[in-house]
Amino acid sequence: MLVDRVRMFILSLLFLLAGCSGGGGDPGTPGTSNPPPTATTGSLQVAVTGLPTGLNAAVRITGPNNFSRDLTGTQTLPDLAAGSYSVAASSITLGGTTYTPTPAVQSVVVTAGGTATATVAYAGTALALALADIGPTFTSPTFVTAPPGDDRLFVLERRGVIRVVRNGSVLTQAWLDISANVFTGGEGGLLSMAFDPNFASNGYFYVYYTDTAQNIVVERYASSPTPNVADPTSGLVILRAAHPQFTNHFGGLVAFGPDGLLYAGLGDGGGAGDPFGNAQNLGVLLGKLLRVDVRTANSGQPYTIPVTNPYLNQPGRRPEIWAAGLRNPWRYAFDGERLYIADVGQAAREEVNLASTSQGGLNYGWDILEGTACFEAATCNRTGLTLPVFEYEHGANNVNGCSITGGYVYRGTAIPELAGRYFYSDYCRGYIKSFFAGDAGVAEQRDWNLNTAGRVVSFGRDGAGELYVVSESGRIFKLVRGSAG
Incomplete structure (x- = not known):
């Protein structure tokens, strides 16, 4: 009996559970899913x-x-x-x-x-380049330049005359004639000029020449109310450095840096091997790159010394000096915050030095070094010396050259592919070459096969930043795009 009752209880329980889980009743609301979000990007x-592999x-x-x-x-x-x-x-x-x-x-x-x-x-x-002759022939030209944005070209003649070229023609009257004050023996003469950064408002420009006593002179002049003619009576001597013994190594470039200060590159005084030791003597100006402030120049104080010059207030050292150890800088160039200095060698090597414009007090080694090599010695102490980023040996019979002519980094607009390339030549070979100085060193060295200019005395830039080549022949050429062939 008991077993039957238990059996009946279990059956009743199973029946109730089956009723509760059955499929009857309200089936409920069908489930819904959220739509995917709308894309906004x-x-x-x-x-x-x-492009070839590795070229960005x-x-x-x-x-x-x-x-x-x-x-x-x-x-x-x-x-x-x-x-x-x-x-x-x-x-x-x-x-x-x-x-x-x-x-x-x-x-x-x-x-x-x-x-x-x-x-x-x-x-x-x-990419091919060509040299376009601007037309006129000049008397021993030494330099060519222009203020930024100006359509004129200013051509310096060694004898002490500055000519103006406009629309391919030389204006009849000279911009300035200081030939009576200029010594042209040896490597002397009127060697360069620089327009004041505020030339458009103050009319000032600066010339670098050797005077009749063979001194190196940087002098300021002003433009005049007469168009295309400067005021020859406005001269203010900024600095004068004695250079009495020899008629070579006058240096020769005056230029404004990106800091608005005036720089001048002086040679070591001449002779072979720097016989007076000027380049390493911080008590003299020869063999140095100088930096002065001429913004308040007057007859009583033609310049002041920038407070960041490395030898300011150091007894026995000239405060005008920015860099030392140069033999004959021909030429130097600013490119933004970089400074390139082409220094002519003695008998074996030519060099280009490169530094930041904030690096004052560098010593480029002459006459301890010629390029990266010890000068006339088997060994030498290079401690504290700055080595060039680029150099070349003269080679047998000066096959590679004998006297570097420094140029500029191209920043014009006519040939944008050249941006950042530094151009230079050699007086003995007459070639036009370039290289690119990057973080990893010098690259893309190239000879542009433009030997038609003859002996290259200098490079220059016009108001648009295009490059020019000054030939000893009296001709001036503009660097232009050539025909690839």
């Missing part, structure tokens, strides 16, 4: 083709919300705001080949949730 895929592209992407990104190769940019983007590519030069992008500029629309594409195809062509 898109992507841009940029494909770069045609130069592509800039700009777009909404001040977006800007530089690319060096193929890349996909995600999470971009929807809108129109500009893809601008620049030419690249490697060695003698220029890689030109097609298209140079294109517009691409990025849509929300989509991926837009842009292709930049580079094609390489050989």
Whole structure:
């Protein structure tokens, strides 16, 4: 009996459980899923083709919300705001080949949730240069320059005359004639000029010459109310350095740096091997690069010493000195915050020194060193000396040259592929060469096969930053794009 009752209880329990779990009743509301979120950004895929392995592209992407990104190769940019983007590519030069992008500029629309594409195809062509004769022949020209933005060209003649060239013609009247004050023996003469950074408002310019007593002189003059003629009575001597013994190594460049200060590069006084030890003597100005402030120049105080000059208030040392150890700097050049100095060697090596414009007190080694080599000694102490970033040996019979003519870093607009290349020549060989000085050292050395200028005395720049070559023949040439062939 008991077993039967237990059996009946279990059956009743199972029946109740089955009723509670049955499929009857309200089936309920069918389940719903949330829709995917709406995309608000898109992507841009940029494909770069045609460049050799290891050569970076130069592509800039700009777009909404001040977006800007530089690319060096193929890349996909995600999470971009929807809108129109500009893809601008620049030419690249490697060695003698220029890689030109097609298209140079294109517009691409990025849509929300989509991926837009842009292709930049580079094609390489050989870059060639040529020398365009500006026309007139001058009497022993030494330098050419112009104020920024000015359409005139100012040509210096060694005898002490400055001519103005406009629209290919030499103006009849000279800009300035100081020939009565100029010594032209040996390497002397009127050697350079520099326009004041505020020339447009104050009319000042500075000339570097050797006077009749063979001194090195930097003198300021002013323009006059007469167009294209300076005031010959406005001369103010800024500095005068004695150079009595020899008629070579006068240096010869006056220029303003990016700091607004006036620089002058003086030779070591001449003779072979710096016989008086001027370049290493901080008590004399010869063999140095000088830096002075002429913004308040007057007859009582033609210059002041910048407070950052390295030898200020040091007894026995000239406070005008910015750098020492130079033999005959011919020429130097500023490029932004960099300073290139081409220093002529003695009999074996020519050199180019490179430093930041903030590095005062450097010693470039002459006459302990000629280039990187000990001068007339098997060994020497290089401690504290700054070695050149570039040099070349003369070679047998001066096959490589004998006297460097320093130029400029190209920053013009006519040949953008040349940007950043430093140009130079050699007086004995007449070639036009260039190199690129990067963080890893000197690269892209190139001879442009432009020997038509003859002996190159100097380089120069016009108001647009284009480069010129001054030939001993009296001709002046502009560096222009040539025909590749």
